[in-house]
Amino acid sequence: MKKLIMMAVTVAASATAFAQDNVVKEAQKLCDKGEFEEALKIITPALTSDATTDKAAAWNTLNNIHYQKFAGIQQKKAESEIKKDNTPYDTLGMHRSIIAAMEAALKCDEFDRQPNEKGKVKIRFRKANQDRYQMGRLNLIQAGLFEYNHKNLDNAQKAWTLYIDSAEDPMFTDIDLTKDEYRAEIAYFAGLVSYQKKDYASAVKYAKIAAQDSAKAADANEILLFSQKENCKTKEDSLAYVGILKDLHKQKPNEDKYFNLLMEYYSAPGRQAERMKWLEEEITADPNNKMAWALKGEAEMNSQKWNEAVESYKKALEIDPNxxxxxxxxxxxxxxxxxxxxxxxxxxxxxxxxxxxxxxxxxxxxxxxxxxxxxxxxxxxxxxxxxxxxxxxxxxxxxxxxxxxxxxxxxxx
Missing domain, CATH: 1.20.58 (Methane Monooxygenase Hydroxylase; Chain G, domain 1)
Incomplete structure (x- = not known):
């Protein structure tokens, strides 16, 4: 009897799995007919169901649904522009679809590269998705711009970070996408929108990528610096912030804002000794830094070291008599x-x-x-x-x- 029950359970499980895999096929058929909303309704439960034995196929079907919806709207847009007839099209749907399609394609590849029940890896969908998204991912740039201009910061961040992160995803193995001409620019925008969302860890991540390009380094370093400043929760965070600040100050010693930010940092309570050490470093680096001499004098004055303070102040006056x-x-x-x-x-x-x-x-x-x-x-x-x-x-x-x-x-x- 027990053996019969186990056989029944096995048969039931197999039937359920078979049914779920049929759902995936049915969703693809609906997609091919352009019935995208219906296709989404039936594929969505299969993505997380334990009964779905081929998760890679399920996610690839979701990828197809979103991409074909995107491509259809994009085609309408192109035709309207050629005819100049102002035919309406779903701009929001177009941009949201390419974002969702890219996410699904990456998820598909994640499952596709996992070993099967025999311990073997057989990648089936990567080549088609590489062909689709090697150029298709460029549409994420416009999607992010659309979302950003419409104040949808979450989706703008998603689009631009997808563009950057996907370049190094295993889905694009053997294809170098890290040297494209838009990488630094989009990394900067990803860092900027992350900063605006107060997602400082992401802002630092993408600003560092943008800063690798000399043309974007100055702007990216601003994001990097202020993100690190806002994210100072531990002593290590503070040291990282002041380290970045010192590097920027060293690169651009005549940029007052970096000196002023260092002054602000070292003026915090409990940092008197650190402040004096920093001022001595500043004076050693530039003996004609009148502000460093003046601040040194101020620190000595606050410690009631009148003679030392007067001497430091006089050094500042030698540089600026007024x-x-x-x-x-x-x-x-x-x-x-x-x-x-x-x-x-x-x-x-x-x-x-x-x-x-x-x-x-x-x-x-x-x-x-x-x-x-x-x-x-x-x-x-x-x-x-x-x-x-x-x-x-x-x-x-x-x-x-x-x-x-x-x-x-x-x-x-």
Missing amino acids: FIQVIFNIGVCLNSKAIELKDQLADKKTGGLTTANLNKVKEVLNQALTYMEKAKEQDPSREKVNWAYPLYQIYYSLGNKEKSAEMEKLLGN
């Missing part, structure tokens, strides 16, 4: 140094200063005054630097009542 922010900051540093010096030299009991020590403090204050008055002279309306309060402090400390009162009035006190 660097107003640096002039102002030297004044601030020297004023702060004078305040600190006064506290250090003051008598521990009385808080007073000897004449000699007072003169030491005044000497530094007068140096501060020189720079702060120069800042006032260059920026009288205080649009770039607000010199009023530091100048009031200096005048007051020097005992210049008239000038300190003038500043106090300016401050509204």
Whole structure:
């Protein structure tokens, strides 16, 4: 009895498999008659059914359905353009069909190259699909452009990434499609649309391909850089981002945006030591980089290293004598140094200063005054630097009542 049951199960399974394979054949017949929607209805379940023994044939039938639909609409389009009669045709259907056809062809090849029940590989559909898509895949470019112009970013990405990825798919074994004239351009568009979709991993992937072409390298590197920046989730991501940024800065040292992005990165909390190391690298690479000297001075000023800060700022002034922010900051540093010096030299009991020590403090204050008055002279309306309060402090400390009162009035006190 058990043997009979097993035989019945086997017969039933064989019948089901036979029925599913017949479905594939029926779908192809409907396709050949141009009944594409009906063909799609019956082929779709067979693609994933365990009863379908020939998945490669099923996917190839789906490929045929979509491609023949695409080809039919494309023919109508061509005839309309020749006749100039404006005959309507399904533009959306045409572009969606070539995308779906290409996907199905690649899936067909994936199953086709799998070993059969005897462990042998017998590829049946590859040659026909190579002939169809070696040139036919070019239609993916226009499909992507149509979808992109109609704000369908998902399908635009699908079309353009299919175009790039299919060139290296096993379906095109022995055919080199990686050197075509459109590869870099479409890789750039694939990277761009991926970035716009916030799919940063894909954006990086395709931007790297586009960047291999010198004509697209600059634009592709922008996508690569900002995708990496947006995708900084781990320490490794951050290091990858700053590595790309440094490479681009090295390639184009006069491009301010790369320097500014590095400055932004190293200005983040907790990166003070890294920032100083980077600035020293910048100065070594270009001793005439006034911004590097100014930023070094700023870092030293924030650490209350007044002498070091002043020296760095003076280096920046040697390069640009009218660097107003640096002039102002030297004044601030020297004023702060004078305040600190006064506290250090003051008598521990009385808080007073000897004449000699007072003169030491005044000497530094007068140096501060020189720079702060120069800042006032260059920026009288205080649009770039607000010199009023530091100048009031200096005048007051020097005992210049008239000038300190003038500043106090300016401050509204």
